[in-house]
Amino acid sequence: MTDVVATTPGLFPLPDWAKEDLSDLKGHQKGDLVSGGEGGEIARAYDRVRNEVVDDQTDAGLDRFVEGQARWDDMLAHPLTVHENVETGGIVRYYDNNNFYRDPRVTGELTFSGDVAAELEAASGLLGSDADDRLQAVLPGPYTLADLASDEYYGDEAEFLAAVSEFLAGEVEAFPAHATLFLLEPSFVTNAPDDDLDERASEAIDAVAGATDADVVVHTYWEAFAEKPYAHLMDADVDALGFDFVAADREANLECINEYGTKGDVALGLVDGQNTLVEEPGTIAERVNWVREQVPGQEFDTTYVSYNTEPFYLPTSKHVEKLSAIAEAARLAATEGVEA
Template sequence: MSDVIATTPGLYPLPDWAKEDLADLKGHQKDDLISGDEGGEIAEAYARAREETVDRQREAGLDRVVEGQLRWDDMLAHPLCVHDDVETRGIVRYYDNNNFYREPVVRGELTPGGDVAAELEAASEATQAVLPGPYSLSDLATDEHYGDDASFLDAVAEFLAAEAAEFPPVETLFLLEPSLVTDAPDDGEDERASAAIDTVAAAVDADVVVHTYWGSIPEKPYAHLMDADVDAIGFDFVSDHEGSVYNIQEYGTKDDIALGVVDGQNTLVEAPEDIAERIEWVDSQLPNEAFGTIYASSNTELFYLPTNRAEAKLDALAAAPAEVSR
């Protein structure tokens, strides 16, 4: 059996105390928050919450620890929403669920700002970085500067690559690309999306996982994604196990693989032995020789869940590798 690594795609829910404290603080300092310029008390609250989130992952025993992305109120759109040359406008539904984000409208050059790198520096024990993938970030944003979709995608990829180049050393980078499923690229655009992912992946000295979710990628975009120079592709085996298995059987996959085998949106907590059984089932369906590494993860980000349920899922994920048949 492959080496099974317990991890997550990040974006954790805020601890309950932080939700209350930050809501109150932001209500009094809302004029300072337009570009992510939090005041001292807000920064202190996030720092305390970040430390708790990192400690909780270590307590659970996860093999990869993320910073938590607790400041990402706009979810995957966050790196643009705090940029000086991006205007945040109205509230937009985040994919097809009951979460919302401020629409980032790009009105100038996307120069790197170091926001995500600073978060990682503050979480010195983090071993895994998280970024939106370039295709998904460009899909969530509106361009009023670059002029066409291809130029905009390239600019977003270069922006993310420059941000990633400033990261402190980490073992793994998860690029989250749900738009490859929900708004799959058309002919020609699918090849550009793969090249954009290459641009970001080349900027880090870490194993890069392109994690997709909310279904399975259509065949042609998946085939182009296989051309990207990344270490693993992630599959949502909660939402669409049949489509995920089909892609892998038909087109193959990388030497490593990420499996979304814990439901990131359902409060029901899976037992470690059930998670292990799902990992073993996936492995049994695939014709490949054993993968070098299997990243066992929730299928989606965890911010949809109450804090106590998210933490219970961390415990279950961390315990699952020991239950996998060797």
Template sequence: MSEIIATTPGLYPLPDWAKDDLPEQKGRQKDDLIDGTESEELSAIYREVREELIDRQIEAGLDRVVEGQGRWDDMLAHPLAVSESVETRGIVRYYNNNNFYREPVVTDALEPTGDVASEVTAATEYTDESVQAALPGPYSLADLATDEHYGDSADFLSAIAEFLAGEADALPEVETLFLLEPSLVENPPDDGTDERASEAVDTVASAVPADVVVYPYWGALEEKVYAHLLDADIDAVGFDLVSDHDANVYNAGEYGTTDDVALGIVDGQNTLVESPEELRERIDWFDDRTHGDFDRVYATANTGLFYLPVNRFEEKLDALGALTTEVTA
């Protein structure tokens, strides 16, 4: 039987009390972070948010604890939004939903900031549990950004990959790194770009000793994109079984998988809370149809969880935690 690891892709909703305390501060976050002048008031709020999110994951019994990304106002664009080489401009819709981020426009050569590493390092101070880091994947980050410096799409993707590799290299010791790649589904690369996208993932994955999980979501990868992704030196590929279980199981059965897989079995955008038994059935369904005999299954939400009300978010953490503490007991 596969080892089941209960975890999440991160991107958590802020606690209700923090939403009341932060509005006056949030507009200054990017400039404050770049100048190194993040106010003590703002820093204190985010420290408390981080500790609360970590404590809640431990209480739920998750096997991998994430920092929670409470500071990521621009969601997956955050690592660029805090860079001195990037201007944040107008508000852009985040894929096809009602969330928004500031457009990151790259105006100079990118250099790693260490911002995400500092967050994850801070997370390790609150727990002795296994810590998991999350970064946007290189293709998705390039897709969400605008290039006004490199001038060529292939060069820009390569620069984004090197930037993220530097961010990954600066991470403290973690068990796993999730690279979140929804753009591979939402705006799939064309011929040639699909191979470069795989190479970009490989660049980031090679920068860390941790197990690397590439996690597309909001559907299934096109067949050629999926096949190229398997060429990257990664430990696990993800399947969003909530958005499109049939196409995902087809890819796995037709083209094979990595030895480990990540299965999106909790709906990160729907308030209906799944039972641990339902989650286990979804894992068994995938396993039966792929005959994968996987070494490890990362049981996770199909998307980030910031779409959910806090109470439903917490209940879904509990369901995931119970998957490995109750159902498999």
């Protein structure tokens, strides 16, 4: 029987107290984690959020724990907006959501940063001795990160994508031991790579995945895969592809799986990351089994049950309820009580 793993794509909502406290700290700069002064206060606030995030996931009973990405004010653009060779430009709408991020303008070489690794080290310390089996790292995929950025240094689209991929691979190499890496690639479906980039995008993802021994999931959301980029993505050496079964065209996703196959594992975005309605665990489990029934020729070794999108936009209370629903649904789907 397939393993059913309860997890999330990270990017959790900030608790109300954190929004208020962080906005009140004078001189707050995104990514400011220096010790002493206001930087120290900011660091302590983020540490407190990280502790709450881990506690929430523990109470819910999730199988994989994320750091929460509380510092990622620029959402998936974060790894670039905190880089020393990146200037933050004007405010840009984040996909089709009523949220915004600062345009990262790459003005120099994308050298090693270590920013995300430091966050994961802190989260790993909170998880204790079995952190290696529970910690899930989260990063934007290279195609999405390049899509969200402006290149003012490399001068060539393919070269820029390769540079972003090399940068992310270097960051991953510095991560503490982790069980899973989720590469979030919404741009791969909302602005799919064209004929000049589809193979290169797959190669870029493959390069990042090759930097870790953990299981790698390429999670997409908001729209379904286009067939040609999907076919190229199947060449990437990753463990699972993620499908949005809430907002995207379900039939288009199923067509890709049934026509081209998919990886041995799969990630299913079955819980709405942007709607406050809390799904019943039994309903989520039924959705897991519905997908299984639609792809009769495909047996999955591991099925990741997750939000379809990041839950950043949810009220914290609803988010916490949904975490518990995801965990309980995974348990139900893994038992004979819910027939596959």
